[in-house]
Amino acid sequence: MHAGRRPHLQAPCMRAGGLLAALLLPCAALAGTTTTAGLGNPAAVDLKFTVNIDKFVFFRLGDGAWPTLSGTVNSAAFVLTPSIPGGPTTPAVANNTAANWNGGAPTFSVAPSAGVTLAVEVRSNGGPVSLRAAATSPLTNGTATIPMSEITITSSNSLLPAPAIPASGTGSTVTVATTDATNFVTQSSANWTFFYANSANRPAGNYQGVVTFTASSP
Known part of the structure; x- marks a missing residue:
């Protein structure tokens, strides 16, 4: 916000050569001031206002509910359960345990109920x-990799x-709509x-990778 000086009557300038010369020579103009003479003549000045409303975006995935910021990078870990053909049978974690296995390659999967849930705001x-979302680094285990697209997400709120x-790389965008009548x-x-x-x-191995989620406003 910018403000000029308060209005006031400007005194005549004094210069060498006497009072007459001072009255005849013009005075230097002062910004934000007005001088009037005579009864009933108003003096007016302008005052300029500037209002700056910053735009903000808050995006949370995992810990750090508003307005507390935790700064923690959360992890989503999946443990796959093996199944051997011939049953199919989930092998028991034990020694000297018989299992019906026809020798085919086992399969590994995550139970449908074994998803990882994180809060979003x-x-x-x-x-x-x-x-x-952008695949910052792929799921990697030595020279073996898993494409990030094999990880899918469901939301509890449309x-x-x-x-x-x-x-x-970077995937396509989705839009979070405004939630008030002003659309702001x-x-x-x-x-x-x-x-x-x-x-x-x-x-077999421990595959690790990173996905970066970004929220932006026009």
Whole structure:
């Protein structure tokens, strides 16, 4: 906010050569001032106002509910259960235990109820919010990799959809709609549940990778 000086009567300038010369020479203008003479003549000045409303986007996945920020990077871990053909049979964790196995390659899968659920929250005063996912690094175990697209997400709230995770690079965006009548404010929360498809058998090991989710406002 910018303000000029308060209005006041400007005194005549004094210069060398006497009072007459001072009255005849013009005075330097002062910004934000007005001088009037005579009764009933108003003096007016302008005052310029500037209001700056910053735009913000708050995006949480996992720990750190508003307004507390935890700074924690959460993890989603999946444990696959083996099944050997001939039954199929889930082998028991024990020694000297018989199992009906016809010698075929075992399969590994995650139970449908074994998804990983994380809390999600989006807040903004800039209208609708766009969400997208990017495969920052693939699921890697030595030289073996698993495309990130085998991890899918479901959302408990249709107003806060989850973006699809691409096999690599950056995926397409989804929109979180505004939640007030002015179409300025967005405030939604949901639970995202992550599932691992495991569409093919792969070498045993611990595969690790990173997905980056981004929220942006126009």
